[in-house]
Amino acid sequence: MRGRDGPTPASATAQQAGIAALVALGLALRLWHLEHGLPDFTEEAIPFRKALEMWGWDTGRTDWNPHVFHYPSLTFYLQLWLQKLYFAIGRVTGAFASRGDYFVLYHLDPTPMVVVGRLLGIASDLVTIVCAALIGERVRRGTGLLAATLVAFSPTLLLASRSIFADTVMTALAMAALERMLAFRASGGPGKLVAASVLTGLAAGAKYPALLMTLPLFWVAWERRAEAGGAPAGPGAVRALGGFGLEAVAGALAVFLATSPFIVLDWRTFSHDFEFLSHLTSQGHLGNLQAPGFAFHLRNLAADQGWPALALLALSAAFAVMRARAEGSWILLWTVLLLFGVPISLAHIEAERYLIPVIPPVALLASMAAWELGGGASERWRSSLSVALIALLAIPVVAAGTRAAATGVETTQGEARRWCEQNLGGRLLLQEHYGAVLATPNQISDIRESAPFHEARAEIQKRLLGHRTFHAVTLPLVISGTASNRVQSAEGRWLNLEIFPHPVDLNRLFYDPRLLEGVDLMLTSSQVRGRFEADPPRFEIERNL
Known part of the structure; x- marks a missing residue:
């Protein structure tokens, strides 16, 4: 669905230029201290370290089975391919004569290998920025650029880009899937639904919580097919609509298993690790054994996006209810926010990075509420109120993000x-x-x-x-x-x-x-x-x- 203010060719060009500028700015902020902490490689970096183990140093053969399933395998494979690519380039340039050179040089100074691994997270952040802009602009002109600014300057995302996490990859793929869902919802087209299904499966292949994205995927497929009159009339209509949605979900699950095939092939290890994860979320960990994560994540969200954003987020819930029929994108965004936000609020785990997939939908909903509130004012005050709301929303995040990006000279x-x-x-x-x-x-x-x-x-x-x-x-x-x-x-x-x-x-x-x-x-x-x-x-x- 196109927002009320459809873009002219000139405004579309300006919009594209704005997105490009935000991507460039987001990239610069993340490259500022890319070597943070190195050569002291102390971060968890599970995808990177697991990929390094999969080289098969003792056998000489790559072991595609990660033998651990606390995470699905997509980010392991991506990091492994990046390591192999860097090694191949090093063979051409003469930096490595054999894989033994790579192995020993990593233990002497892991900096170049880790920097290459961190680039995946930075690329993921840039995708998230673009998707936030596209999703917001689809709802209302100007909303996307504001939301993308909040994402680009998010302190949580900026600091996470200096480490290697699965969360950033999952978030980028989930937001790309959401953008395709909204595109399909607006104008249909099987290619858009297929893309949404594939991207949902890839997001789940990066981290398990994205499996919940199959719910909005099913909803969008069901809703669009019903509106288009694609189901037969009579008792079989509901069954046909459900089947259409289930096909999209089945495609996403197939992609998920394709990225993590050893979930099936090594079921015993997967079952053991999944039981451990269930135990961890309910019993907690050192530092938090009793309290659910809600208060912890709420404080971090306020520090990241600012209290004005949280106030506008609350207001967006009212707008979502009022516009549920005319503009279902509000409900869809709230659904995604709750799907990622509720589990981490209930789990007894405290980690700043768990907030990463929550930030883009929060930025979008707060930006949408700001534009809606400003647009609802009288013509005399509309421009002034809109500018004030944008400044109130953006300035705290830009300031906090700049401070976060500037840190990291020393550890x-x-x-x-x-x-x-x-x-x-x-x-x-x-x-x-x-x-x-x-x-x-x-x-x-x-x-x-x-x-x-x-x-x-x-x-x-x-x-x-x-x-x-x-x-x-x-x-x-x-x-x-x-x-x-x-x-x-x-x-x-x-x-x-x-x-x-x-x-x-x-x-x-x-x-x-x-x-x-x-x-x-x-x-x-x-x-x-x-x-x-x-x-x-x-x-x-x-x-x-």
Whole structure:
């Protein structure tokens, strides 16, 4: 459905120029500190690290089975292809003579490999910016550029672009699917529905929550077919409409399984990992064992988009109800927002990146409400009110996003590593997770004994063997899982024997001072220490060390 203010050729050109400018600006903001934290590669980066494991270093053959299904496999494969592409370019330029060179150089300095991996997230953000603009402009001229500005300057998205997450890829594909759904809803055409179905499947292949996008996909297919009179009259009409929607959903599920085929081929591992995820969302993790995530994500959303955006978001709900018949795009956007927002609000998991797929629909709905509110004023005040609302909405986000993009020159992990290089000497360092990245003799020995090390050029081998090492030990850290043992009773029955009420209670064993005799220095991490401080009575032993 085209908004009330259909574009003229001149305005369409201006719109395209505006989108291009926002994409360029979004790219510049994300490239500003692309090497943030490096060469200290401390981020989780599950897609990147799993892809690196899939090279099959010991066998020489790529292992397409990720053997882990906490995430579906699309981002693993994308990262693997990027790594292989970078390796192929390096072979041509002479940077790598063999895969062994790539392997050893990664362990010496992962910066170039990680930067290539981060580019996927940046490209995904640019797609999200474009889709926000297209979706908004489809509803009302000007809305898309405002929404795209809020997405481009989102501090959450900007900071996430310096890491490697599946969330950004899922969000880009989900927003692209939503844009095609709205296009199909407006003018029909099987190609648009097929594109929406494929993109929905790809989004789910990036991360499981996007499977919920099959619900609006079904709705749009059903609604459009009914409006077009594509179903026969009589008792079979509902069945025919449902079948049309189910075909679109089936296509999305087929694409999802095509991107993650080992969900079926390695069902036992998938079932085990899916059970773990279900347990994690209900029981929580270290730092949040009891509270649902609603308050955490609401605070982060307010910090990201500003309280004016949340006020306009609330107002958009009223507009959605009032315009449900005439402009169903409001309802569709609210549906997508709730599909991504409700699960993270109920789950006992706190992670800033979970907000990523929520931000584009929030930006769109707030922008739509701002334009609607301004357009509803009297002609005398319409322009002034619209400008004021746009400024009220955009200025806080632009300011916060610019500040976020400007950070990242230094990290505490890098400072800690340099201090250790200058002062540690031969002393024994005990550190918590997310501390300094220090090579140890055992790590160098493991690399030296690996198959790819022997394929590397002699000068690269020499660099690794000459790498400085430290006597450093990282304390184990239990974040989630189970704390029970499966034992067999005298009667032969198998029982789960609970060791601790929650697995995070295992951490107290590692912090027992009696185990730490001989340690010269201890390096703490706020990312770990802050989780202990969140529940002082439970983590008294950990806090006292």
